[in-house]
Amino acid sequence: MRSLRLASLDKTHWKELVLAAELLDGKKTALAIRAEIKDDAAALKESQGITPLLLAILVGEDPASMVYVRNKERACTKAGIASRVERIPGTTTEDELLAMIQSANEDASVNGILVQLPLPDHISEKRVLDAIHPLKDVDAFHPENVGLMMQGRPRFLPCTPHGVMQILHRYNIPVSGKHVVVVGRSEIVGKPLAAMLVQRESSLGKDAVNATVTICHSRTNDLAAITNSADVLVAAVGRANFITADMVKPGCVVVDVGINRVDDKLVGDVEFDTVREKASHITPVPGGVGPLTIAMLLRNTLTAAELQR
Ligand code: GUN
Secondary structure: OOEEEEEOOOOOOOOEEEEEOEEOOHHHHHHHHHHHHHHHHHHHHHHHOOOOEEEEEEEOOOHHHHHHHHHHHHHHHHHOOEEEEEEEOOOOOHHHHHHHHHHHHHOOOOOEEEEOOOOOOOOOHHHHHHHOOHHHEOOOOOHHHHHHHHOOOOOOOOHHHHHHHHHHHHOOOOOOOOEEEEEOOOOOOHHHHHHHHOOOOOOOOHHHOOOEEEEEOOOOOOHHHHHOOOOEEEEOOOOOOOEOHHHOOOOOEEEEOOOEEEOOEEEOOEOHHHHOOOOOEEOOOOOOHHHHHHHHHHHHHHHHHHHOO
């Protein structure tokens, strides 16, 4: 249901009826998913005596990364999943980090390994992510897991794209047959999300996939013409307020993956106040996709423990 808001013009005019988008509440949705995971973790403990363990490695002191890792740690605890965080200096060499990953790969008590990105410039992200054992790769960044996902037989789903799929599904927004425009082609969000949306089948059912997907990026000609044909628009460019109301078709579902800091305030890639007047549904920032990312990480950690059983 779309909410109605009466905007009073002045006493001599009829009140104008303004339709504002329904908020897609990521916090509430993530709490529901985390409650399910907590139940599943308790069941795994009860039946197999296993408590999954996530190892997070944080290199350096990037303030945003420090907050993300702390939030992941807390979410684990609340869901009955154990966690360990290795906070290592930004001067750590690539070889030292690779050795740490190798030892975690061989440590049977570690079920999931996450290396928080971004890494310092002197460390190759690809070499590090490729070194994580594919069965412990809870971010689903390893080429083996990307390949399995592309082929429609996922082992783990990447957390943020999976969060986007979950929020649409849980708000009963089907994408089958719809034009979904993804703005952004990152390896973490844009590319894998597009691959997930075009699948024929998914664990969320056929309505959650089978979309007609367009990926747009920094070199796309006439971006607004494409975004204006979107039934569902996903913004994942990492630029504050990049998507403006003129780029959005009335009634569009808008999902904002961006988290940008502007004047010490978190804002998304979507100009929220103007776009919400045109969209049918919209995710806020904060409180939209972000909480879902963490929930899906917990799900993958549980899956990892089950796979390694
Ligand atoms: N940095 C920003 N997003 C992510 C993510 O999903 N996983 C990891 N490991 N680092 C990130």
